[in-house]
Amino acid sequence: MKLSTDRANPFVRFLLSFWAPTARSMRGWAMASVVVNAGIAVTGAGVRVTGSGLGCPTWPKCTPDSFLPVPHPEVSMINMFVEFGNRLLTFLVLAVGAACVLAVLRLAPRRRSLLWLALLQPAGIVVQALWGGLVVNTMLNPFTVGMHFLISTGLIAACWMLYARSGEGDGPARRVVHRDVRRVAYVLLAAVFVLLVAGVVVSGTGPHSGDVMASRFDLDIEAVARLHADVVYIVVGLTFALLLALHVSNAPRAARRAALGLFAVELAQGVIGYTQYFLAVPALLVLVHVLGSTLVWIATLRVVTSLRTRTPEPVPAAGHSPAEAAAAV
Structure with a gap:
């Protein structure tokens, strides 16, 4: 395939x-x-809070006899379009994942570390699509719904690592802060993941199940909400400790900015969380809270990857990327 070099x-x-x-x-x-992976995690929550979880009551077809939304006596067309629209977004996410794989394959010199991270995307998206079918077939069981979100967090982590590694070399990793500071960051990462799991449990216990036919966890909502809040305090405390340690040790500016950004997102998320609690969990704030949870996760990943660097490996003099070859024409 020959492309014009007219980059205008x-x-x-x-x-x-x-x-x-x-x-x-x-x-x-x-x-x-x-x-896009963060976006589809949030729109998936939008499907749930609008009561559209079974807008398409079958999978992979939207209705028993059609892949596309058609009038159904038991389902609102609005709910059907909301659910079907979220399914269509899967193809956008898959297209972006395929573009990442193709870009890695066309990059010269070839970087195997990037290839494996890129391949995780289409593979993970297929798993997500199949799991989505399980969510529908189990009538929005809170466990399958929660796992759907947690799989998305794993995909987001893989995508972030691809982003971080594509800006580095393939030489040995070298930490830019004291090893104990990095340990605090890893503990923080684990705590944030526990926080996401606790949030999933709260969501699976409270309102906004996605459909009146959906089941809920048989737990006390007050108890799980308090547990969730306790984990929040731990996460915020660890973030503040990490921020202080980075400042005292005169860590690189990028690391300090990443930690400060995470702290700001956490504070905003806390305000949203308490507001939705005192307002009896309105649907719109639930959606904003899911967006905040996703941003907290991404900001935490950013902090962890900012605490180390990799130097480029020597590139053979004859090695030229396809882009350089095209630009030379």
Whole structure:
């Protein structure tokens, strides 16, 4: 396939971004994968809070006799379109994942570390799609719904690592802070994941099940909400301790900014969480809270990857990327 080198054409630039990738365009596609995977996690919550979880009551078809939304006596067309729209977003996420894989394969010199991270995306999206079918077939069982979100967090982590690694070399990892500071960051990462799990339990116990036919966890909502709040305090405390340690040890600016950004997101998320609690959990604030949870997770991953760096490996003099070859024409 021969492409014009007229980079003033936006369409040509778009094609070259993954067919003749540079380090910058590779990183751009990796960030796009972070955004779309985070986005579909949030829109999935939107399906639930609008009561559209069974808008398409079957899977993979929307209705027993059609892949597309058609009038159904037991389902609102609005709910059907909301659920079907979320299913369509899977193809966008898959397309971005495929672009990442293609960009990695076309990148020269080939970087095996990036290839495995890129391949995780289409594989994970297929798993997510199949799990979505299980969610529908189990009538929105809170366990399957919660796992659907947690699988998304795993995909987001893989996408973020692709983004971080595409901006580094493939040399040995070198920490830029004291090892004890990095240990605190890893404990913080684990605590944030526990926080996400606790949030899933709260969501599976409270209102907004996605459909009147959906089941709920047989737990006391007050007790699980308090447990969730306790984990929040631990996460915020660890973040403040990490921020203080980075400041005292004169850590690189990027690390300090990442920790400060995480702390700010956590405070905003706390305000949203308490507001929705005192307002009896309105649907819109639940959706904003899910967005906040996703941002907290991404910000935590950013903190962890900011605490180490990798130097580039020597590149053979004869090695040229497809982008450089195209630019030379």
